[in-house]
Amino acid sequence: MGRHSCCYKQKLRKGLWSPEEDEKLLRHITKYGHGCWSSVPKQAGLQRCGKSCRLRWINYLRPDLKRGTFSQEEEDLIIELHAVLGNRWSQIAAQLPGRTDNEIKNLWNSCLKKKLRQRGIDPVTHKPLSEVENGEDKDTEAKSRDKMSVVSNELNLLKAESSMQEEALLEQRPSPIAPHGYPLEVQGSSSSRTTNSRSINNNLMTSTTNNDFLQDRFVTSHQESSTTNCQPSELVGHFPLHQQLNYASSNPAQWFTQSGKSFDMNSEFAISTILSPTNTSLLPTSIGYKPSLTFPSDNVSMSSFAVNGSRYWEGSATANINSNSSSGSSSSTELQSSSSLLENCMFSWGLADCGTSDKETQIHLTESQPEDIKWAEYFSHPLLMAAALQNQTPQCLYNEIKSETHLVTDSSSAVWPHSKQQGSLQSSSDICGKDIQRLAAAFGHT
DNA sequence: AAACTTGCCAACCGCAGCGTT
DNA sequence: CAACGCTGCGGTTGGCAAGTT
Numbered sequence: 001m002g003r004h005s006c007c008y009k010q011k012l013r014k015g016l017w018s019p020e021e022d023e024k025l026l027r028h029i030t031k032y033g034h035g036c037w038s039s040v041p042k043q044a045g046l047q048r049c050g051k052s053c054r055l056r057w058i059n060y061l062r063p064d065l066k067r068g069t070f071s072q073e074e075e076d077l078i079i080e081l082h083a084v085l086g087n088r089w090s091q092i093a094a095q096l097p098g099r100t101d102n103e104i105k106n107l108w109n110s111c112l113k114k115k116l117r118q119r120g121i122d123p124v125t126h127k128p129l130s131e132v133e134n135g136e137d138k139d140t141e142a143k144s145r146d147k148m149s150v151v152s153n154e155l156n157l158l159k160a161e162s163s164m165q166e167e168a169l170l171e172q173r174p175s176p177i178a179p180h181g182y183p184l185e186v187q188g189s190s191s192s193r194t195t196n197s198r199s200i201n202n203n204l205m206t207s208t209t210n211n212d213f214l215q216d217r218f219v220t221s222h223q224e225s226s227t228t229n230c231q232p233s234e235l236v237g238h239f240p241l242h243q244q245l246n247y248a249s250s251n252p253a254q255w256f257t258q259s260g261k262s263f264d265m266n267s268e269f270a271i272s273t274i275l276s277p278t279n280t281s282l283l284p285t286s287i288g289y290k291p292s293l294t295f296p297s298d299n300v301s302m303s304s305f306a307v308n309g310s311r312y313w314e315g316s317a318t319a320n321i322n323s324n325s326s327s328g329s330s331s332s333t334e335l336q337s338s339s340s341l342l343e344n345c346m347f348s349w350g351l352a353d354c355g356t357s358d359k360e361t362q363i364h365l366t367e368s369q370p371e372d373i374k375w376a377e378y379f380s381h382p383l384l385m386a387a388a389l390q391n392q393t394p395q396c397l398y399n400e401i402k403s404e405t406h407l408v409t410d411s412s413s414a415v416w417p418h419s420k421q422q423g424s425l426q427s428s429s430d431i432c433g434k435d436i437q438r439l440a441a442a443f444g445h446t
Numbered sequence: 447a448a449a450c451t452t453g454c455c456a457a458c459c460g461c462a463g464c465g466t467t
Numbered sequence: 468c469a470a471c472g473c474t475g476c477g478g479t480t481g482g483c484a485a486g487t488t
Contacts, residue, residue: 014457014458015456015457015458015481015482016456016457016482017456017457036473036474037473037474038472038473038474050473050474051458051459051473051474051475052457052458054474054475055456055457055458056456056457058475059456059457060456087476087477087478088476088477089476089477090475090476090477101475101476101477102455102456102457102477103455105477105478106454106455106456107454107455109454109478110453110454110455111453111454
């Protein structure tokens with residue numbers, strides 16, 4: 001017990017992953033799924049232990065990962081969830097699509113803890129530091145109530161502090177879909193952030209006597225929505241194959257930034273969230289996120305139907321996307337829905353349970369046929385969408401994507417900045433097309 | 447410019463839990 | 468029922484880069 005058996009094996013590489021290793025692992029999992037992790041390194045030709053492969057996949061290579069800095073909403077949510085769940089990072093991560101437990105843990109340890117302390121709040125108990133010093137309450141129910149109250153106060157503090165920034169942000173964020181991917185019910189043009197946070201707070205506050213129940217709901221949601229132990233078919237089901245094939249994040253929010261700062265695509269393209277099943281697959285209905293989707297534009301519509309007790313959502317969309325990316329291109333690309341969307345790219349989530357309360361957050365996704373991808377591919381395929389948006393060739397875009405992910409492609413020396421937010425920006429010309437072609441060839445892209 | 451400090455984050459380690467034999 | 472193998476989780480660490488002295 002304890003030490004993983006594969007760790008005993010000798011000649012296993014440790015430390016940072018090289019591009020070649022990443023490529024091998026990505027190609028293998030894309031093709032075969034991971035199956036038994038302990039056999040992955042052998043099958044993929046890697047000198048790594050299965051554990052290391054698993055970690056690399058989960059924390060870095062998974063196609064549904066978000067990149068970039070955490071939004072204020074995400075930070076708020078993490079604080080709220082931490083107040084309820086404590087250091088259960090995996091469960092917290094389950095409520096933040098595209099974020100890994102490791103990422104959240106790092107954020108908590110490096111930033112959020114500090115922020116809370118600066119506000120006089122104990123990051124462990126989520127109580128005022130003075131109160132913590134004075135001793136603990138005895139009544140558990142009172143504890144829960146206090147905790148929730150403090151959470152609310154924390155949020156108020158956070159919100160007050162960043163209100164100026166928020167106002168500016170809100171003006172640029174017409175989407176009712178929060179950056180963390182939860183669709184919000186928006187009435188009129190009111191603040192989606194405020195709506196969201198208030199919704200959470202209200203529910204937390206009203207369920208203070210059901211703290212355990214709340215936790216259970218989180219746990220249930222997490223367990224039922226786990227996608228880590230997936231086989232190839234499942235994997236494709238969760239992430240369209242053509243999406244998996246991309247080395248870059250599947251979340252368009254990070255594709256275009258060239259500054260290393262996160263570029264909130266959600267504010268510009270609500271549909272980017274809609275089209276990412278993983279972004280909406282984990283709706284924590286237990287804390288007040290309603291499973292209804294309301295879109296700001298008539299261009300996007302959703303309809304639902306129930307099958308076997310789960311509610312499915314179908315989307316159709318016509319998106320007029322005006323590129324205002326940093327390239328300055330003003331080209332407008334109209335991407336229209338077609339029947340192929342529903343046939344091949346129907347995305348559906350079992351968000352509501354149609355009366356049965358036991359099951360929630362089931363994920364259903366109709367697989368798309370690679371050869372029949374039309375406009376939908378633009379959305380789920382970072383290169384094509386990006387190219388469309390910026391009126392660039394996919395390869396140009398890929399250069400930027402690789403630049404963003406700091407994939408330095410000196411294949412001989414395998415320089416591989418491990419920190420995705422570290423390192424200097426490389427020009428497109430620095431990112432050689434060789435790797436792009438290599439990856440494309442490996443994954444069947446031309 | 448060099449030395450030092452700090453912050454961040456990818457990756458490792460050890461453990462618990464579960465399933466299988 | 469014990470031993471073993473595997474997976475997943477949370478704590479911790481090592482190293483890089485940026486900032487400071």
